[in-house]
Amino acid sequence: xxxxxxxxxxxxxxxxxxxxxxxxxxxxxxxxxxxxxxxxxxxxxxxxxxxxxxxxxxxxxxxxxxxxxxxxxxxxxxxxxxxxxxxxxxxxxxxxxxxxxxxxxxxxxxxxxxxxxxxxxxxxxxxxxxxxxxxxxxxxxxxxxxxxxxxxxxxxxxxxxxxxxxxxxxxxxxxxxxxxxxxxxxxxxxxxxxxxxxxxxxxxxxxxxxxxxxxxxxxxxxxxxxxxxxxxxxxxxxxxxxxxxxxxxxxxxxxxxxxxxxxxxxxxxxxxxxxxxxxxxxxx
Amino acid sequence: xxxxxxxxxxxxxxxxxxxxxxxxxxxxxxxxxxxxxxxxxxxxxxxxxxxxxxxxxxxxxxxxxxxxxxxxxxxxxxxxxxxxxxxxxxxxxxxxxxxxxxxxxxxxxxxxxxxxxxxxxxxxxxxxxxxxxxxxxxxxxxxxxxxxxxxxxxxxxxxxxxxxxxxxxxxxxxxxxxxxxxxxxxxxxxxxxxxxxxxxxxxxxxxxxxxxxxxxxxxxxxxxxxxxxxxxxxxxxxxxxxxxxxxxxxxxxxxxxxxxxxxxxxxxxxxxxxxxxxxxxxxx
Numbered sequence: 189x190x191x192x193x194x195x196x197x198x199x200x201x202x203x204x205x206x207x208x209x210x211x212x213x214x215x216x217x218x219x220x221x222x223x224x225x226x227x228x229x230x231x232x233x234x235x236x237x238x239x240x241x242x243x244x245x246x247x248x249x250x251x252x253x254x255x256x257x258x259x260x261x262x263x264x265x266x267x268x269x270x271x272x273x274x275x276x277x278x279x280x281x282x283x284x285x286x287x288x289x290x291x292x293x294x295x296x297x298x299x300x301x302x303x304x305x306x307x308x309x310x311x312x313x314x315x316x317x318x319x320x321x322x323x324x325x326x327x328x329x330x331x332x333x334x335x336x337x338x339x340x341x342x343x344x345x346x347x348x349x350x351x352x353x354x355x356x357x358x359x360x361x362x363x364x365x366x367x368x369x370x371x372x373x374x375x376x377x378x379x380x381x382x383x384x385x386x387x388x389x390x391x392x393x394x395x396x397x398x399x400x401x402x403x404x405x406x407x408x409x410x411x412x413x414x415x416x417x418x419x420x421x422x423x424x425x426x427x428x429x430x431x432x433x434x435x436x437x438x439x440x441x442x443x444x445x446x447x448x449x450x451x452x453x454x455x456x457x458x459x460x461x462x463x464x465x466x467x468x469x470x471x472x
Numbered sequence: 473x474x475x476x477x478x479x480x481x482x483x484x485x486x487x488x489x490x491x492x493x494x495x496x497x498x499x500x501x502x503x504x505x506x507x508x509x510x511x512x513x514x515x516x517x518x519x520x521x522x523x524x525x526x527x528x529x530x531x532x533x534x535x536x537x538x539x540x541x542x543x544x545x546x547x548x549x550x551x552x553x554x555x556x557x558x559x560x561x562x563x564x565x566x567x568x569x570x571x572x573x574x575x576x577x578x579x580x581x582x583x584x585x586x587x588x589x590x591x592x593x594x595x596x597x598x599x600x601x602x603x604x605x606x607x608x609x610x611x612x613x614x615x616x617x618x619x620x621x622x623x624x625x626x627x628x629x630x631x632x633x634x635x636x637x638x639x640x641x642x643x644x645x646x647x648x649x650x651x652x653x654x655x656x657x658x659x660x661x662x663x664x665x666x667x668x669x670x671x672x673x674x675x676x677x678x679x680x681x682x683x684x685x686x687x688x689x690x691x692x693x694x695x696x697x698x699x700x701x702x703x704x705x706x707x708x709x710x711x712x713x714x715x716x717x718x719x720x721x722x723x724x725x726x727x728x729x730x731x732x733x734x735x736x737x738x739x740x741x742x743x744x745x746x747x748x749x750x751x752x753x754x755x756x
Contacts, residue, residue, distance in 0.1 A: 308685040328683060357682065370673055371684040375691035376548040378662055380726040386654055388719070390752075393651075397752045398641065399612060400655040401592040405753055406693050407659035412637035412750045415743040419736060426731050433728050435672070437721065440665040444717050447710050452703060462667035466696045468674070468681045469689055 189347070189369040190216045194250035196243070196265060198231040199417070200310060201282050203257030203319025205352065210232040211321065214351035219246045220318075223261075231316040247272050252344060255281035260420035263292050270296040278341040280305045280348075284368060285424040286319045286332040286361035303345040304361065306330045306368070307354055312412040325353035332361040369428040374436060376410045376418055377429070383411035473631070474500045478534035480527070480549060482506040482515040483701070484594060485566050486540030487603025488539065489636065490520045498635035503530045506600075507545075515600040531556050536628060539565035544704035547576050554580040562625040564589045564632075568652060569708040570616040572647040584622040587629040588645065590652070591638055596696040609637035616645040639665045653712040658720060660694045660702055661713070667695035 193215040197201040209215035220237030222228045228240045247253055255262050255269065262281050266289060269279050280303040281289060290304050307329040311318065329349040334342050348435055349356050359367075386408070390396045422429060446455040477499040479486040493499035504521030506512045514526045531537055531553055539546050541552065546565050550573060553563050564587040565573060574588050591613040595602065613633040618626050633640050642650075670692070674680045706713060730739040 204556045244492055264574040308683055310685070310687065327685060330683070345476075367677075367680060367683045368706075370670055370680055371688045374669075375666065375688050377724070377727055378666060379691055380743055380746040381720060382659065382662060382725050383749040384726075384742060385658075385716075385720045385723045387656055387745065387748055387752070390507060396651060396654060399592055399614070399651045400753060401594070401611060403594065403659050403694050404655045406690050406754070409690050410687050411746040413554060413747075415740055415747060417744055419740050422731055422739065423734065423736060426734070430728065432669075432730075433724070436665060437724060437728075439669045440661065440717070440721060440724075442668075443661055443665050444714065444721070447706055447717075448585040448712060450707065450710070452707060454708065456699055456703050458668060459664055459703060461671065462695040463697075463699060464671055465692055465756055468671070469692070 189212065191251040191344075192217045192219070192249060193252045193254065194219040194241070194246040195219060195237065195254050195256055196221045196246065196269075197257035197261070198227050198236065198316045199256065199414075199427045200314050200318040201307070201323075202254065203231060203234075203236045203316045205254060205256065205307075206231075207319055207321050208324070208352050209348070210238075212351045214348060215252075219250060229314050231465050234316055234319070236316055236319055243268075243336050244272060248274065251277050252348065253277065253279040255279060255283075256379070258416050258420050259283040259285050259289065259424055261321065261449045262289055263395040266293055266302065267296050269303060270298045273298055273301055275301070277301065278303060278344050280345045284372065284421045286364045288424040290333055290336070290361045294457065299336060299339055303334075303337045303341050305345060305349070306332070306364065307349065307352065308368075308372070314414040322353065326348070327354055328357050329354035330357050330359050330364055332359055332364050333404050364426045365425050369425055373425055374432050375419060377422070377433060378414060378436065379408055379410035382408050388411055399423040459462070474498065475535040475628075476501045476503070476533060477536045478503040478505060478525070478530040479538050479540055480505045480530065480553075481523065481539065481541035481545070482511050482520065483592070484598050484602040485593045485607075486538065487515060487518075487600045488518045488605070488607040488650060489538060489540065489591075490515075491603055491605050492608070492636050493632070493672065494522075496635045498632060499536075500679045501678070503534060505530045511600050518535065518600055518603070520600055522605055527552075528556060530747040531561075532558065535561050536632065537561065537563040538651065539563060539567075542700050542704050543567040543569050543573065543708055546573055550577055550586065551580050553580045554586060557582055557585055559585070561585065562628050564585060564629045566591055567751055568656065568705045570648045572708040574617055574620070574645045582618060585625055587625050588616040589633070590616070591633065591636065592652075592656070596693050598701065606637065607632070611638055612641050613638035614641050614643050614648055616643055616648050618642050649709050650712045653709055653716045657705060657713050658716050660697060661693055661706070661717060662720070663694035666692050683698075
């Protein structure tokens with residue numbers, strides 16, 4: 189099957205999905221919508237989308253609508269989409285928080301035409317020019333609360349993620365938000381705080397970054413991520429993220445107290461425990 | 473000029489230096505010494521070293537001795553090396569902390585034949601098999617307290633780092649330890665704590681790593697680093713590292729309090745400030 193697809197939000201994620209759906213023939217046509225006319229023109233010029241359209245025309249003309257906006261915008265847009273969507277079409281969103289949006293549309297008309305999903309991939313870059321091919325290949329894409337969507341809607345969105353090369357996992361939205369809090373949102377919070385700490389040091393010490401090497405670059409990479417994308421994710425997931433940050437703070441303070449006390453035995457055990465991460469990521 | 477070089481400690485750093493010094497013709501012969509006979513055999517088999525020798529024979533037969541052991545072992549070994557080194561030879565160490573070692577050998581005979589250095593590069597892997605070519609190419613290598621070494625010693629070690637493709641920076645050891653605390657040791661502490669926090673979560677939730685994507689992998693990468701290398705670095709640099717960890721904890725708690733209070737304005741400013749890191753690392 190081949191579909192007419194609208195992408196609402198032509199950033200890194202929306203743009204990367206568009207590139208692969210077109211390339212694999214899953215989409216016959218990609219219609220692009222973005223609140224920034226400049227991003228729309230850029231996406232058109234880069235061949236990410238086939239045409240630009242108004243929001244409502246895009247919804248009415250598409251078999252599949254992919255909402256790839258920041259998660260605060262999705263809260264506003266998804267109810268509007270469900271109001272005007274064709275009964276044979278399906279809409280999905282690709283945001284990093286799922287519970288808020290699912291709650292928001294609980295009683296909307298056509299709820300069953302919506303599939304809550306989250307392809308677990310990305311980079312620290314943003315905008316249409318950040319779009320890359322194969323971003324979701326061999327990555328996990330999560331579908332949340334499948335029981336609230338029609339079988340046909342789930343089938344189409346599953347096929348779409350298969351076309352992107354993703355492995356699909358079903359999950360309830362609360363588990364999703366907690367898990368993603370641990371393995372994605374926490375990493376971003378940690379990295380933003382690292383950047384702010386070192387940038388503060390730089391105010392009196394302009395040479396600080398001369399010594400930055402690969403280790404620092406790796407840990408601070410996520411701090412380059414867009415505030416428009418990440419601020420609303422943190423806000424929407426604060427229920428889970430706050431206790432996770434507390435757990436993390438406890439661990440770092442534990443590390444610090446061993447160092448303060450010169451307790452090499454405990455510090456060694458701490459690092460050795462951390463080293464167990466090695467096998468965990470490689471086994472995936 | 474071409475030199476006979478001994479490498480004491482055949483891990484990632486020592487091994488990678490050996491590979492490039494041989495390849496570029498800077499070393500005519502590489503003698504390897506490691507406290508692990510298995511590492512010595514492995515390094516020989518991998519072509520990292522030309523021959524294995526005893527510690528004292530290696531010192532006596534070499535023009536250049538490179539101490540590439542964990543920094544606690546270097547504290548023990550450097551004074552022994554300075555006792556038996558030939559007056560025309562030179563010794564350098566490549567550890568990530570410099571003040572402790574420099575203090576330790578302050579009154580040793582032949583102090584002027586020792587150059588304190590630190591090539592700012594690495595990976596999370598360890599052992600001879602982790603050695604790679606061009607690890608130091610286009611990276612910064614620091615020489616500390618140059619005034620305590622003879623001109624000729626500095627010249628030879630500078631030439632060596634040039635052969636590795638490094639850019640050389642001179643620095644006093646206290647500044648070095650503070651700077652490196654910010655842009656390297658802190659990143660490692662943060663990453664170890666992240667690994668421990670998520671591994672603790674895993675105890676009751678075995679699926680947690682199924683959702684880990686590139687962002688988590690990047691932030692937690694350094695947590696794979698060897699305890700033998702990093703424990704003594706943390707201990708030796710605790711004077712600088714502890715206040716830096718406190719600064720970092722303050723920043724993360726600031727982030728947390730904005731999130732707790734739903735203060736989107738402050739949180740947005742925090743993330744926007746963190747985003748400034750983007751230009752900093754690319755300008756290098």
